Amino acid sequence: MVAKDTLSLIFAALADPTRRNILTTLSQRAATVGExxxxxxxxxxxxxxxLKVLERAGLIERTTNAQWRTLTIRTEPLDEASVWVDQHRRQWNQRFDALEEHLKTMTKKEEQ
Incomplete structure (x- = not known):
């Protein structure tokens, strides 16, 4: 089953080290496909x-000028993924804090 929702496409694109390296390159400057x-x-x-995977995820944009195909990074999808991670990080931290409090309570009861 191939995921088609935006976040799945973004995370799938970011899962590969070659694609992450391409994004790192493009974060420094626009480049041609050949570069x-x-x-x-x-x-x-x-x-x-x-490049097709990155483009499908909305992480890069191709423009054509004469025979040159220039690639540029699009940061909006990364922002969307970052928001999702931050939201879930807060939830996970809250759950870990609640677990820590519960363990402290259990330890106090055992000591009594």
């Missing part, structure tokens, strides 16, 4: 697949 590809020792079709 991105020359950083990796993988085939052109493999790079193309990685």
């Amino acid at each position: 991105v590809a020359e950083q990796f020792e993988i085939s052109a079709p493999a790079i193309s697949q990685h």
Whole structure:
């Protein structure tokens, strides 16, 4: 089953180290497909697949100017993922705090 919701596409795209490296490159400056590809020792079709995944997730944008295809990073999807992580981090921390309090209560009862 292939996920199609935005967050699933974003996290799936970020799951691969090559795609994360591509995003790191593009966070420094826009680059052509060729400039991105020359950083990796993988085939052109493999790079193309990685770029399609990033594009589908909305993490990059391709523009064409004459024969040049320029890639730029889009940070909005990363913001969306960050909001989701922060929301859940707060919930997890609250649960850990509640567990810690419960364990303290149990320890006090055992000591009595």
